Each structure stands twice: as C-alpha cells, then as structure tokens.
Amino acid sequence: MSNTGPETATEPDRLEEILAAAQGAARAFGRMRPHARAAALRAAADGLDAAGDELVPIARRESHLPEPRLRGELARTTFQLRLFADTVEDGGFLRAAIDTPDAEWPPGPRPDLRRMMAALGPVAVFGAGNFPFAFSVAGGDTASALAAGCPVVVKAHPGHPELSERTAGIVAAAVTGAGAPEGAFALVRGEQAGRAAVQDPRITAGAFTGSLAGGRALADIAAARPEPIPFYAEMESLNPVFVTADAARRRRDDVIDGYVGSFTLGVGQFCTKPGILFAPAGAGFEEAVAERVRGLAAAPLLNDRVAEGFDRGVERLSGHPAVHTAVAGTGAAGERSPSLFTTTADDLLRHGEDLLTECFGPASLLVAYDGEHQLAEAARALKGQLTATVQGTDADAGADAGPVRELLDELADRAGRVLWNGWPTGVAVSHAMQHGGPYPATSAPLHTSVGTAAIDRFLRPVTYQSLPDALLPEALQDANPLGVPRSRDGAPAVRDA
Amino acid sequence: MSNTGPETATEPDRLEEILAAAQGAARAFGRMRPHARAAALRAAADGLDAAGDELVPIARRESHLPEPRLRGELARTTFQLRLFADTVEDGGFLRAAIDTPDAEWPPGPRPDLRRMMAALGPVAVFGAGNFPFAFSVAGGDTASALAAGCPVVVKAHPGHPELSERTAGIVAAAVTGAGAPEGAFALVRGEQAGRAAVQDPRITAGAFTGSLAGGRALADIAAARPEPIPFYAEMESLNPVFVTADAARRRRDDVIDGYVGSFTLGVGQFCTKPGILFAPAGAGFEEAVAERVRGLAAAPLLNDRVAEGFDRGVERLSGHPAVHTAVAGTGAAGERSPSLFTTTADDLLRHGEDLLTECFGPASLLVAYDGEHQLAEAARALKGQLTATVQGTDADAGADAGPVRELLDELADRAGRVLWNGWPTGVAVSHAMQHGGPYPATSAPLHTSVGTAAIDRFLRPVTYQSLPDALLPEALQDANPLGVPRSRDGAPAVRDA
Structure with a gap:
C-alpha cells in the first residue's frame, strides 16, 4: 500500500x-x-x-x-x-x-x-x-x-x-x-x-x-x-434506494441480496454505490441485512488514501448520535470488511445534511421509514445524485401508483439515472445511458x-452562412460525401445526399 | 436620456x-x-x-x-x-x-x-x-x-x-x-x-x-x-470581416456599401456589428469608406451609459499611436455620428490586444493588409467571436482556394458563425443558427x-432504467403517445410508435 x-x-x-x-x-x-x-x-x-x-x-x-x-x-x-x-x-x-x-x-x-x-x-x-x-x-x-x-x-x-x-x-x-x-x-x-x-x-x-x-x-x-x-x-453521490412497503413484503430477500451485493461490490469503491437504503420499519431489514454483512470478509482497498478517507467517513457515521452501528467492519492494514449503519427517516430528516454525504468504501446507511409518505419527503432532502433507485412491485406500478409516482418525480428532479428494481453499480456503456446529475454529483x-x-x-457548434459548397466542411456539403445524418429545416435527421 | x-x-x-x-x-x-x-x-x-x-x-x-x-x-x-x-x-x-x-x-x-x-x-x-x-x-x-x-x-x-x-x-x-x-x-x-x-x-x-x-x-x-x-x-465580439484581394478588385463598392451599412445599423449598437475590416492596402478602401461615413448623420444612442462607454472606446482607438482617425464622429448630447479609424495589419499584429476589443456603438477599424498571407495571421490574433466574415469571389472559392481555406479554418476555430459575402448584423431565428462562440464572445x-x-x-438528461411503461414519462412510453422523434439503439431519431 x-x-x-x-x-x-x-x-x-x-x-x-x-x-x-x-x-x-x-x-x-x-x-x-x-x-x-x-x-x-x-x-x-x-x-x-x-x-x-x-x-x-x-x-x-x-x-x-x-x-x-x-x-x-x-x-x-x-x-x-x-x-x-x-x-x-x-x-x-x-x-x-x-x-x-x-x-x-x-x-x-x-x-x-x-x-x-x-x-x-x-x-x-x-x-x-x-x-x-x-x-x-x-x-x-x-x-x-x-x-x-x-x-x-x-x-x-x-x-x-x-x-x-x-x-x-x-x-x-x-x-x-x-x-x-x-x-x-x-x-x-x-x-x-x-x-x-x-x-x-x-x-x-x-x-x-x-x-x-x-x-x-x-x-x-x-x-x-x-x-x-x-x-x-x-x-459525489449517495445513490439512494427506496424500497416500497409492498416490495419489502414480497421481494425482501431478493432486495437484501441485491443491496448487499451492490454496496460491497468492488469493496464499495464505485461512484454508484448505494450509500443509503430506505426500508419500512418493522419489516426485518436491519437484522437480515446485518446478518448478511457480518458474513463478509475483509478485502484490500485501493490504497492508503482511500482507506484513510473511508475510516473518516465511518467515524462520521458511527459517531453520529442518531446513527446505530449495526455492523462495525474490521480489517488489517489497508483491508476493510463492510460496515452497516442504521437510523430512522425521522432522525434523518432532522439531522439531514451530515448524514447525506458519500462515504467512499464498503459502508451503507439503512434507514427505517414509517409510512410511504416519508419517501418523497426524504427524497426532497437529497442533493444531486448520479442515480436513484426504487425497489417496487407490479402493484406499486399499477393504477393507484400515487406515492411511487410522487417519489419518482422527486428522484427525476435530482438524479441523472432513475432505476426500477435494479442496482446502480452496473453502468452500461451505450447510447441512452446517463452518468451525471445535478451538483454535487457533477459540476x-x-x-x-x-x-x-x-x-x-x-x-x-459552428454555423456556416452562405458558403460556397466547396469551402464547406464535408459533412455540410450538398452531396453529403460522409453520409452523415442531417436535419433539414428542423425535421428529424436523415442520411440525405 | x-x-x-x-x-x-x-x-x-x-x-x-x-x-x-x-x-x-x-x-x-x-x-x-x-x-x-x-x-x-x-x-x-x-x-x-x-x-x-x-x-x-x-x-x-x-x-x-x-x-x-x-x-x-x-x-x-x-x-x-x-x-x-x-x-x-x-x-x-x-x-x-x-x-x-x-x-x-x-x-x-x-x-x-x-x-x-x-x-x-x-x-x-x-x-x-x-x-x-x-x-x-x-x-x-x-x-x-x-x-x-x-x-x-x-x-x-x-x-x-x-x-x-x-x-x-x-x-x-x-x-x-x-x-x-x-x-x-x-x-x-x-x-x-x-x-x-x-x-x-x-x-x-x-x-x-x-x-x-x-x-x-x-x-x-x-x-x-x-x-x-x-x-x-x-x-463581446469584434465580428471581423476579411476582404480578399479579388473581392476588393471586383466587388469594392458592394463591399463598402455593405460594411458601412452594417457597422452603422442601429447606431452600431448590435453585438454582431463588424468592428474591424481587413482590406488590401492600396485598393482605395480608406478614402471610399471615409467618404461614405462622412455623409452620415448623428443619431441618438440608447442612453447616457452607452454614450459614455462609446466615447471611452473612441478615445482608446483615437489615442492609440498606431491608429489614424479617418472620420471623427460628432453629435449633440446623447447623439453620435459614425467614426472610422484606420491602421495597418503590421501595426495591428504588433499592438494586437488593445486594438482587438469591442467598441460598442457606431465606430469601426479599417485595417490595410499587405498580401493575403496576413489574413490568417491576423485571424490567429483574435479572441473568440460571435461571427467572422469573408468577402470573396468565385475565384477565391475555386480549386486554388489555399489562402481562403486557411483563413476559413482559423475563423471556424474562433467564431460561432462564419459568413461568406454577407454581413453579420442580421441573425436569423431558425434551426441552424449559431449565436455564440468561444470566450469572450460568450461564457x-x-x-x-x-x-x-x-x-x-x-x-x-435523465435516463430511466427498466421502468414499468406506465411510470415512464409519456415521451418514453412504448406507444409514444406524444409522437416525438426517438432514437433507438443509436440510430437517427424517427417518430415511432
């Protein structure tokens, strides 16, 4: 190291x-x-x-x-x-x-x-x-x-x-x-x-x-x-995950597996690591997640600087009066096993700012909420994010999707990518991907x-006004020698010639 | 006022x-x-x-x-x-x-x-x-x-x-x-x-x-x-205009009319006003432009602040050792008739910076150049511009367009809009317009x-990953209820459904 x-x-x-x-x-x-x-x-x-x-x-x-x-x-x-x-x-x-x-x-x-x-x-x-x-x-x-x-x-x-x-x-x-x-x-x-x-x-x-x-x-x-x-x-991004009450009932184990897998992937050193997850109080998440996390071995962090930063982040969370340390990670020099912290949505909304900061490395904050009305409220407390995820069910997405719709609206206003029943740590390199978001996710x-x-x-952009065809860049010449898609008079682009 | x-x-x-x-x-x-x-x-x-x-x-x-x-x-x-x-x-x-x-x-x-x-x-x-x-x-x-x-x-x-x-x-x-x-x-x-x-x-x-x-x-x-x-x-933009030797021979009166009309339009209070024009030495531009400018009446500027700023700009130019005042504008309180200043490309390239700043109002700097090789050189001394214009001829645009091509390359690297045989003060509101450019033209x-x-x-941009169709914004739903153009798997956009 x-x-x-x-x-x-x-x-x-x-x-x-x-x-x-x-x-x-x-x-x-x-x-x-x-x-x-x-x-x-x-x-x-x-x-x-x-x-x-x-x-x-x-x-x-x-x-x-x-x-x-x-x-x-x-x-x-x-x-x-x-x-x-x-x-x-x-x-x-x-x-x-x-x-x-x-x-x-x-x-x-x-x-x-x-x-x-x-x-x-x-x-x-x-x-x-x-x-x-x-x-x-x-x-x-x-x-x-x-x-x-x-x-x-x-x-x-x-x-x-x-x-x-x-x-x-x-x-x-x-x-x-x-x-x-x-x-x-x-x-x-x-x-x-x-x-x-x-x-x-x-x-x-x-x-x-x-x-x-x-x-x-x-x-x-x-x-x-x-x-x-x-x-x-x-x-910086927390990549919040919101588990609906129905998902907590019907898909609990699946969600817990995905969560632990995602926040510990790459020893938690992903910018899209889910640093916070909201699950309904009394649905048994704390115990089940903690049990899963306790079984995980320590792994080496990238370098000493990352390890020091991670330890400072863990200290900030574990020392917070509203936060309970469910699993305290351990590890020899340069290695860390995952840590899990818990709090309630009420406390989070009261102590907001200092709990809503990224801790880069294998740690996450599990938040117990009382009623789905708290989800949109919690979302409103968030700064700009790379991603935000909802874990839901078909029933949540159905005709009566009021609370989930409201939550998704809040998330779309704050995040570059909004996921349903996925985990943010995979970022496909493709055409419709968005890896960005409002500050501080990006500048x-x-x-x-x-x-x-x-x-x-x-x-x-550069606009050429009335240039002779021969003096235009090829992409703009009448004959379209490069065959690029071009928009004419505001219409959708086609490969004209 | x-x-x-x-x-x-x-x-x-x-x-x-x-x-x-x-x-x-x-x-x-x-x-x-x-x-x-x-x-x-x-x-x-x-x-x-x-x-x-x-x-x-x-x-x-x-x-x-x-x-x-x-x-x-x-x-x-x-x-x-x-x-x-x-x-x-x-x-x-x-x-x-x-x-x-x-x-x-x-x-x-x-x-x-x-x-x-x-x-x-x-x-x-x-x-x-x-x-x-x-x-x-x-x-x-x-x-x-x-x-x-x-x-x-x-x-x-x-x-x-x-x-x-x-x-x-x-x-x-x-x-x-x-x-x-x-x-x-x-x-x-x-x-x-x-x-x-x-x-x-x-x-x-x-x-x-x-x-x-x-x-x-x-x-x-x-x-x-x-x-x-x-x-x-x-x-801020100077909106330079470059007159080729052939255009000076074949289109002199046309170019001079356009120039004077453009830099005095709206009492010179356009962000696209041509504040500098390069014409070949010995082609009679100075005398002809000056004569045209002398005949123009004073007109009221927008307000006292603009008048004061204009007077400071005129002072900066007229007081410059390398600049000759060809026509000194006059006018009662709040009114100004156009001013014309002249210099040479050699002097401009030596004294660059302080002559290449916008003077908002009815004034322009006419620069006599010695050989078209000086045009690209002068262009390289320019900061970011909203527009840059070449006044040329068919011969300039022909097979042997070397110096003009080089000039256009330099201009496209510095300006948002590059014009041929037009004047920058008209800005069409349309799809392919560009009104912007590198700093200080814009931020x-x-x-x-x-x-x-x-x-x-x-x-x-916001990306939705794996959302149920009903929870997507309408523009992204399968049925495309808004009929917007959409790109699929990277292809040009079409109004699919």
Missing part, C-alpha cells in the same frame, strides 16, 4: 512541450476524416487488448483489485473505445443541420445556414483511482474527447502510476501509428502539472472523476481563468461521462 | 416571494404537456402583438430607436415565441433515446434504458439594453427557457423600465391564462435583486446579453456558488442564444 507516495512529477519544461504539441495537433486531429479518427480509436483498443497479459498484473499490484474484475474492466475499456469509433463513423454526433434559404422567413429573409459540431480543442483529463482502466488513462473521458477530435492530456492518477505510464505508451503509439498527429495524446504526472494544465490557455476543457474536494478545486480553477473553460467533474448537470453522449462535452 | 437613473428596485421580501413561486411552479411547468406549454408561448406572442401600438411608443421613448426598427423587432420577438412553441410541439428537443435490452451487449447485459431531456428548473434572465424586445423581457432567453419548461425570473434592464414592466405584465398574464402555474414568469428590478437571484439556491441557470464586465461578474457569481450553476452570457462556447438550439441550455 505504498503506491500513493511521491511520483515522478512532470517538469514544467516537459509540460510546456506537451501542451504546445497538443495545440499543434488540434487542427489536424479535429479535422481528421471520421474513418481515420475511428481507426485511431480502434488501434488504441487493439493495442490495449493485445497487452492485457502485461497490463492486468500491473493493475492488480497497484490497485489491489482482483484479476477477473480487472479483465472485465479492460474489456469494458476497449469496447468503449470501439463504440466511440462507431459513433465517429456514424456522424450523428455532428448534429449537422441545414436551413435552406427562405425569402419568406419572418421577420426577414433567411440565408443558407449550415450548422455542425466542431472539436473544442485540447482537453485535460484527470484519471480516477477506482477504475484503473475504464475511468483512467484510456477511459471514457479520453475516448470521448479523442472521438470528438480533441487532443488529450491525461493527468495520471497517483494510485496506479506504472499502469498509467504503460497504458499511455500504448495509446499514444496506436493513435499516432494510425495517422493522428503527434501531440494528440500525452500523459503528465503530479498535481502541480495537472493544475497547470487546467490553467493553461491552450487547454479548452477539462474532465475529472473523483472526490468532491478535488473536482470542485479544479472546476474553480477552470472557472476563474482569464478565459474560463468548461470543466466536467463527476464527484455540469447538462452532460454525461458514460455512454456515447459523453462526446457532446467536447464539441461546440 | 435620463432613463438609466435609479429605478424602483425589487425589495428582498418581494424577491423571496418571486423565487419561492418560481420554485413552486417548476414541477408543474416542467411537466406540462407539449401542446399546453406551446399554447402558453403562443398566448404570450398574441398578447404582445395585440399590445404593439401601446408598447412601441414606450420602447421608442425609452430606447430612442426608430419606430420601424422597433416594429420589426417586436415581430421578431413574437415570431421567436411561436417558433419555440413549434419546437416544443415537435418534441425533437427532448432527444428521446431508447436502448433496448441486450443480453449480448459487452461487457455485460444491457438493461432497458430510456433517456430524455428534462427542464433544469427556474432560470434567471438578464434583459439586454440594445434590443428592448428581442433580447429583453420576452426575448430569446426567456422564450427558450419557457419552452424548455423552466420558470423564468427576468431582471429588467434599466434602459427601458416601463417597457419591461408592461411586457412582463402581458407575458405573465398570457402564460398563466393559458394554464401555466403562477410563478412561471416574473420580473425583478435592480442590480442587487439580479445578483441575489443568481446566488439563490432555487435558481438553476442564468442567461445574459450585455457587456463583458457585466456578464463575467455574473458568471463568476454563478460559478462560485456553493452549488455552481451554468451561466450563459453573450458578451459557454457549447451553446447558442439565438435559434431553436437555444433551448438546449435549459435541459438536462
């Missing part, structure tokens, strides 16, 4: 070279034809897949995560790169839109207007510690920024320095080998280099997954620049950091 | 009522069915049209703008409200997307995922002074926020207090008369009330059109909140404040 010690920081001179190269690459990379940029993403995926037997042991040593999980995470990472390659080739992300000239358009004649998305420019990506592949050097932020045509400068997470270095070497070689300009991808090390990148005028956006304190500090730097830039930080509620829509964060 | 004096500021108690009402209205307004919300927007448009004979004289007295311009601007404003009503009914803005369950999806089974845009919540809108209808109380920010389903609290511009009050009365009565909840629309007065609104936790986004200093100050407040919110400020380069895409600023 010594891997959070000092790493070899990137020196200012080297950082300057990297940023200059990123800026130098921006034009050519942003204007690479879709098939060429897609090929670069696929080359990165192929390179990582081929190096799996080398990378996974490094990841295992640096993160203490088990091999099957890391193999699965690597597969997710390379799938993600290939899905973004498909996204680039599809061209829908360009949101090409053409307004044909209209002399009768009110209040004055409308010229030929053609709008599409263009790459923003170099992006600073901050790798996360808890997913050393999927949210780190070659993770979703990198994949979506590269797909958008933005050069990427990754700040390595100190939790897995060797893996970061090796991953970066493979990605950089693959993308330049596939024709991307030198400078389209680079890695920097050290907090100072990361901060300096966010402050640098050549960086046009930032992306981050990690703690609220870390994300907010970087978002503040981005906002305070002489020329502020968008900063997409995915930070940018309009966006997602998982799924193909994540590409939108790194694109800005 | 006394209309920038102290206005009756909204007291804190009244502001509290207004914000509480906006929050109280958010749920019902955000979930109003599309036809109902569209009807509210159309009712506002009808109300304003019906009151034209009352409103235009007030606007005339308060803004000193001529009646035909104000009639046209009112028509633009009500057209805009109706276009957003159509946008709401169309439903494309919801970006409904459905991922069907897929057991084979890598790296793990994909559940049923349904994503759509939801209203962000109450929005603070800051009315602009230069468009008392189209960018003020019932302008594009208000129309797009209401269309998104967000309650709007407008901070009145002090330049037209009576018009603001009267417009707000009509809009509020119309939207609540059409079934929107009380609190969906309100007006506040005074800088303190505006700042307090941006700081209030119930406000979820802000929109502003005006000066860089004013917009940046509010954006900074929004970013520094305990829970930061997006703030969309449209601020949010991913967005537009004009055109139907402006609605995107006030929406955030």
